[in-house]
Amino acid sequence: MLAAYAARTDADQPLNALQVGELDVASTPGGQQTPDDWVEVELRAAALNHHDLFSLRGVGLSADQCPMVLGCDAAGIGPDGAEVIVHAVINAPGFSGPDTTTDPRRSLLSERCPGTLAERIRVPAANLIAKPAELSFAEAACLPTAWLTAYRMLFVRSGVRPGDTVLVQGAGGGVATALILLARHAGLRVWVTSRSAERGERAVGLGAHAWFPSGERLPERVDAVLESVGAATWSHSINALKPGGTVVICGTTSGAEPSKAELTKIFFKPLQVVGSTMGTREELVGLAAMLVATGLRPVIDSTLPLTAAADAFARLESGAGFGKIVLTAGRN
Template sequence: MLAAYAVTADLEKPLNALEVGEIDPPAVPTDWVTVRVKAAALNHHDVWSLRGVGLPAERLPMILGCDAAGVTEDGREVVVYAVINDPGYAGEDETLDPRRSLLSERYPGTLAELVRAPARNLVDKPTGLSFAEAACLPTAWLTAYRALFTSGALRPGDSVLVQGAGGGVSTAAIMIGRATGLRVWVTSRSPERVERAVALGAHRGFAAGERLPEKVDAVVDSVGAATWSHSINSLRPGGRLVTVGTTSGADLRSAELTKIFFKPLQVIGSTMGTRSELEAVLHLVANTGIRPIIDRVLPLAEAADGLAAMASGDLFGKIVLEP
């Protein structure tokens, strides 16, 4: 089958580690369900995998991809939930399983014509969503939803700063926040991206690092090192910094520890979400009419072009591949 997969690791030039071509479907547990992929969305996780982060050499070659929507062999239209739990895990929050993985880490991912997953990892696709739109939800939109409401504990009327307009998580947080009654501010290095973010629903936009006119209740930060100090300085006393990614790197000049304990602030790590939270995201999108922003749709054979755009930051919203 046609797939995009990592054959090696290259920290500096991740696209050198990519192959796009025919590959035999790797073995997975026999009771998993086969899904014919109609659309798969790219995530920064795919670029990190090509760099070798979380993907050791003994697991190569590995089909990339966490997100997909497709059709099972019996005709059911589904969205694939990417968190794979240890068979012995009995907790309610899948993200707390110490042995969890994502599709494309231990088991083949979604950037292929077929993907297999446990039956419980398949969620019904709302009829009003296209396959391309549905494929954007299981990572970026799920991450944003959990960051805002589970980790960030925000309620209608609260204020939130979203760091870095343009990425999948950021655009999702803006649209979800606006649709649910939050006061949403956003930052970007690009005035054009600020303008587009405001058009999406952000109430105000600011240049990266710009001092805000007032402190906010929470910050959703997927950028990491480049925005960390600004995030800390933007919070009201008792506010919450929800960190969901490190696209600019993880090495901080200062952790701002004095400000964190003196204000006092909460710093909360948040990753992905539960299956039930993904169902909530699907219901929210179906019932409010908001839709993921899709930067471009490419054929699977052109996966390298999509991954290159993601690695360079040349996108606004999600990049979708269609087999």
């Protein structure tokens, strides 16, 4: 079947490792490990994430696991004909905790088992939730990774309340655009940073109250910083917080080794540093319900057919997109 997959890994030129074409997924290393009791979903739409680029670079994916179908996010038609959204977190057999993100042996689709950028997907039946009729397949496909990550950062991990001020580091990516929209609709004052005036103004157009050049001193300190950039913005994030404030970090797209750890400021102020990753199935249900209730919809940068996955990945790598890049099923 048609799939977009990592034929190998390439740390320096990840797009060279991407292949788009026919693939017998069941015969791949990951496909051979897929349990027999998983169910099949017919793809309608899938969204790209930086996780896919990391996989092509060999981060979390080894050469002997290739070819590996990429993709974490999907919406489609389940085995009973119902419209579904796929939750991307795969728990280890026997895990039984209330918070599936704390499973030390968890993985995401496309890490050990084939991902979602294929005409048909196999997943645990428990990873399917009902797609609300109010959401298009493309909109629904944006939720399981970036939007779920943002939802958990804000409403589970940050401790903020309506009226508080939050800073979103970076403007334009999937997590950042989700954070802006969710935070504004939750009654928070939302500030963002960006290296681009154009992207900063677009963030204000989405609902941010103000934008500031990356690293610029803010008019006042904030209650929480929502951090996905990492090394490039870490010191600014710590310095931007009120005493007792919280930085919630979900990723390190600029690298994981900041020049300064800022430990003295963290213990003296004292600040909270909170990690956050993905979200639970129940939180994905809550996120979908929030979008239906509020009318919020994911920002979609572009929609391309699965056959044009190479173009979609090139746009993702360039950083030129604003919002999510979506691939749709079909060969045209």
